[in-house]
Amino acid sequence: MSETPDRLEAARLEKLAKIEALGLDPWGQRFDGHITIEQAREQCPTEGGIDGATVRVAGRIMKWPKTGKLNFLHVQDYSGRIQLMLSQKDSSPETWALLDCLDLGDLIGVEGRLRLTNTGEKTIFVTQLVILCKSLAQPPEKFHGLQDKEQLLRQRYVDLIYSEGVLDRMFKRLRIIDSIRQTLRGETFFEVETPVLHSIAGGAAARPFITHHNALDIPLFLRIALELHLKRLMVGGIERVYEIGRVFRNEGVDSTHNPEFTMIELYQAYGDYNSMMDLAEKLISQAAIAANGSAVVPWGEKTIDFTPPYQRARYGDLFREHAGCDMHDAAAVAAVAKKLHIPTEGRHPDVIVNDVFEATVEDKLIGPVFVIDYPASMCPLTKRKRNDPTIAERFEMFVDGMEVANAYTELNDPRLQEELFRTQLAGLSEEDSMAKMDHDFVRALKVGMPPAGGMGIGIDRLIMLLTNTNSIRDVIFFPLLKPEQ
Numbered sequence: 152m153s154e155t156p157d158r159l160e161a162a163r164l165e166k167l168a169k170i171e172a173l174g175l176d177p178w179g180q181r182f183d184g185h186i187t188i189e190q191a192r193e194q195c196p197t198e199g200g201i202d203g204a205t206v207r208v209a210g211r212i213m214k215w216p217k218t219g220k221l222n223f224l225h226v227q228d229y230s231g232r233i234q235l236m237l238s239q240k241d242s243s244p245e246t247w248a249l250l251d252c253l254d255l256g257d258l259i260g261v262e263g264r265l266r267l268t269n270t271g272e273k274t275i276f277v278t279q280l281v282i283l284c285k286s287l288a289q290p291p292e293k294f295h296g297l298q299d300k301e302q303l304l305r306q307r308y309v310d311l312i313y314s315e316g317v318l319d320r321m322f323k324r325l326r327i328i329d330s331i332r333q334t335l336r337g338e339t340f341f342e343v344e345t346p347v348l349h350s351i352a353g354g355a356a357a358r359p360f361i362t363h364h365n366a367l368d369i370p371l372f373l374r375i376a377l378e379l380h381l382k383r384l385m386v387g388g389i390e391r392v393y394e395i396g397r398v399f400r401n402e403g404v405d406s407t408h409n410p411e412f413t414m415i416e417l418y419q420a421y422g423d424y425n426s427m428m429d430l431a432e433k434l435i436s437q438a439a440i441a442a443n444g445s446a447v448v449p450w451g452e453k454t455i456d457f458t459p460p461y462q463r464a465r466y467g468d469l470f471r472e473h474a475g476c477d478m479h480d481a482a483a484v485a486a487v488a489k490k491l492h493i494p495t496e497g498r499h500p501d502v503i504v505n506d507v508f509e510a511t512v513e514d515k516l517i518g519p520v521f522v523i524d525y526p527a528s529m530c531p532l533t534k535r536k537r538n539d540p541t542i543a544e545r546f547e548m549f550v551d552g553m554e555v556a557n558a559y560t561e562l563n564d565p566r567l568q569e570e571l572f573r574t575q576l577a578g579l580s581e582e583d584s585m586a587k588m589d590h591d592f593v594r595a596l597k598v599g600m601p602p603a604g605g606m607g608i609g610i611d612r613l614i615m616l617l618t619n620t621n622s623i624r625d626v627i628f629f630p631l632l633k634p635e636q
Contacts, residue, residue, distance in 0.1 A: 159289040166252040167285045173248055179283035182260040185209045189230035195265040195273040203265030206275065208233065209283060211312065212257050222250065223274075226259065229318065234274040235261055246280045256286035256312075307629055317625075323442040324614045324626055328395065330441035331415060331610075334434050340391040340417060345380035347373060347397070351589050354378035354532075357400040360410075373399035377416040378532070378605070379592050382561065385418050386600045393417035395610065406622045407553060409630050413610040418561065422604035423534075424544045427558035428521050431548060431606060432459035435519070435555075435613065442617045449619045455519065455550060462520040463546075466508070469522060473511045478504045478526070479541075487511070501526040516549035531571040533559040534602075550616055558606035565596035 156164060170177040185207040196203040210226035210233075220239040225232055239247055253259065262279035291313055303310040311318045332342065350369065352359035354376030362371050377394050384392050395415045402408065419426055436446045439457045446458040467478050476483035481500045484507060488495050493506045504526060516522065523546040527535050530543035544560035562568055572588040614626040624630040 156287075160287055163254055163285070163287050163289075166254065167287070169252045170249065170282060170285060173245065173252075175249065175282055177282055177285040179258065179260075179281070182207070182209050182281060182283060185260060187230040188226070188228045188233045191265065191275065192231060192233055192273050196267050199267045199269055199271070201266065205262065205264050205278075207260065207262045208275065209258065209260040211286075212253060212255050212259060215253075215255055226261070227312075229322070234268075234272050235263070235277050236268075236274050237277045237280065241276075241278070242280075246277075249280055249282060253282070254286065256288065256290045257282065258284040258286070301632070304624060304630060304632060305635065320618050320620065320626065321628065323618050326441045327438045327614055327617055328610065330438045331395070331434055334437050335393055335417065338391065338430065338433075340393050340419075341389055343381070343384060343389070343392055343394055344396070345377060345384075345394055349374050353589050353592070355398075355400075358402055360399050360401045375400050376607070377414060378607070379589060381416055381418050382600060382603075382605070383592070383595045385420055385603060386595045386598050390420035390601065391418070404631065406624075407612060407615075409611065409623050409627055411631060412623070412627070414607055415610055416605065416607045418603050418605040420601040420603045423560040423602070424523070424546055424558050424604055427604040427606040428461070428463065428546060430604075431521075431556050431558070431608070432461055434608070438613065439617050448617055450551060450616060451619070451621065453517070453551065455517075455616065457519060461548070462518065463523055464520055465524050466522050466526070467524065467542075469512045469516075470504070470508055473515055474507050478508075499528065501528040505529055513549060513554075514552040516552055518550045519548060519555075520550075521546045521548050530559065532562055532568075534562045534564075553612060553616070554609070555612050555616065556606055556608045558604065561600070561603045561605045563596060563600040563602060565593050568596055569593045 167177045188208050188210060191206045191208050194204050194206065208226070208228070210228040212224055213227045213232060214225035216223065222237045224235040224237070226235060237246070237250060242250070260281040260283050261275060261277045263275040263277040266274055266276055268274050291309060303314060311321065335342070348362070348364075348371045350371060352372040352375050354374075355378070357375040359372040359375050362373065363369070364371050375398055377396055377398065381392050381394060393415060395413065397411055398414050399411050401410060404410065417430075419430070436457045436459055439446045439448055442448075447454060447456045470478040474484070474487050476487060478484060484500065484504055485495050487507050488503050491507065491510050493503065493510065495503050524536065524542045525533075525545040525547075527533070527541050527543040530545045533543040533545045536542045536544055546556075546558050547554050548556035562571075572593070611623050611626055615621070615623060618626060620626050
């Protein structure tokens with residue numbers, strides 16, 4: 152609240168004072184026995200002129216065309232909206248005096264009879280009115296106040312209340328995450344929590360956020376992945392383990408990237424990347440149904456069918472089809488890279504291959520499709536194919552060119568893992584490489600980690616797909632923004 156309230160806030164403060172003068176608490180008290188507005192609507196008679204049950208509901212005043220001695224208010228809670236009718240003739244003087252102190256945005260509780268009006272509107276005919284919280288802020292004007300997207304993201308609480316579809320989308324987010332947990336419980340996975348502060352920024356190729364622990368006088372990193380601690384737990388005997396958690400990458404912001412985002416990583420002992428494909432299909436199809444009632448969902452002008460099974464395509468085959476050459480033909484790959492203005496000087500051949508793949512293949516992947524069998528040098532934490540050590544048993548799942556999931560047959564040979572940690576991938580700086588030396592992780596592998604499949608899914612991107620939303624900022628409750636000036 153500013154030191155000097157503006158005209159509109161001052162008017163609300165005057166009404167707050169009147170509420171206090173009536174002997175009422177403008178900030179409200181406990182309101183027992185109320186049901187959701189959705190439940191109230193379900194109980195309303197379907198024929199006019201019939202009194203239904205007496206109900207209690209609580210909600211925010213969203214619409215109020217004041218009409219003197221007969222008032223029709225619309226109140227809203229998280230489940231929906233319903234009309235209230237208050238008449239001066241049927242209200243006590245105290246109720247009518249309180250009504251005169253209310254504004255759009257106030258939170259109220261009511262009790263009354265359900266009835267269908269002559270116009271077919273489900274309505275509560277109010278017999279009791281209670282103030283639950285006086286709002287001192289003027290709601291945004293519908294056609295102008297809701298246009299500033301940046302302001303709405305800063306004031307997500309306003310966005311949730313007044314922007315159509317936002318609250319519903321965020322509840323879909325919660326249902327999607329709950330569905331993932333339910334599916335994993337059915338597969339006997341155990342949810343755990345692992346450290347957010349890491350001494351080594353490992354498990355992914357990303358730039359970390361760096362901080363400092365004063366008492367120990369050591370640098371620490373906000374985690375860029377969940378992987379290495381979860382694998383330690385698998386060594387310790389939690390054979391099916393997962394975590395849904397926030398990870399942090401000190402990189403750019405765009406429609407599919409936020410520096411702080413939600414991931415799930417999971418590991419299944421005695422499985423492989425094929426096990427992970429089967430599990431991904433189950434997780435994602437069930438999440439789509441939880442959010443939308445169907446595994447077939449709209450995506451822009453397209454429709455995506457998440458009904459299993461999904462297409463499986465080899466990385467090398469896709470490269471040959473769209474880049475026009477074999478990924479092992481270094482000269483041909485370099486020629487394609489040159490045409491695409493991709494630098495080649497001093498870079499590892501497989502780094503160039505992957506840059507060409509991203510430029511020529513990924514936007515062709517409508518999917519859902521599992522791209523399998525990546526160049527091994529790109530995957531330092533992944534088991535190699537037994538008949539071809541240049542290929543790693545890895546997949547990435549794409550939908551309309553967007554990566555949604557990444558999975559491996561996990562490397563559990565401590566000698567090879569240590570060698571890969573020591574041999575950084577040529578063409579990548581230390582901060583960009585996944586192969587950070589982690590002596591304790593190697594020590595854990597020496598104890599013995601079972602052969603396993605592991606997978607990471609970007610929860611925010613999945614929610615984008617399942618809610619037909621084209622910006623990651625719109626599916627995160629509080630995306631990162633520059634500070635207000």
